[in-house]
Amino acid sequence: MSSVLPLTEVLVVADCWQTEPDAEAVIHRAINAAAEMADADVGEAELAVMLTDDAGVRTLNNNWRGIDKPTNVLSFPALQPTASAPADAPRMLGDIAIAYQTTRKEADEEEKPFDHHLSHLAVHGFLHLIGYDHEKDADAEVMESLEREILAQLGIPDPYADRERMD
DSSP states (O other): OOOSSOEEEEEEOSGGGGGOTTHHHHHHHHHHHHHHHSSSOOTTOEEEEEEEOHHHHHHHHHHHHSOOSOOSEEEEEOOOOOTTSOTTSOOEEEEEEEEHHHHHHHHHHTTOOHHHHHHHHHHHHHHHHTTOOOSSHHHHHHHHHHHHHHHHHTTOOOTTTTSOOOO
């Protein structure tokens, strides 16, 4: 019997994350909750979460999106395998990158516990990997509603309660 959960690897590539020793556990918990609640076949698929700094995310954001500034989270969905791919090749969901300084600043400004904000970003990034987006208002409502449900399951208050929808 296969698992309904993806295989998540967390890579800490910036020293600033050492101030958050529970970050890896927070991410695993958030992604597992999202995988259990989202309507997607992600069992035993693989993804990686890179915990980096603003400089690392800025480079990724510039290289892949042409935006020369850091952001809190970036998601890179994996290309789907072609018919010629080996049958035993691992199923990849993609990669998520989270910037420490931006995440810390946002949590502090919004007066949220850091682990709550980190959980939200991990869930948000994971939902992007499985096909959700927020480019159109209707899609944003669907994605944010699912984020709220997942976070509520984790005991985390609605991250959108005190602000307008992020664009």
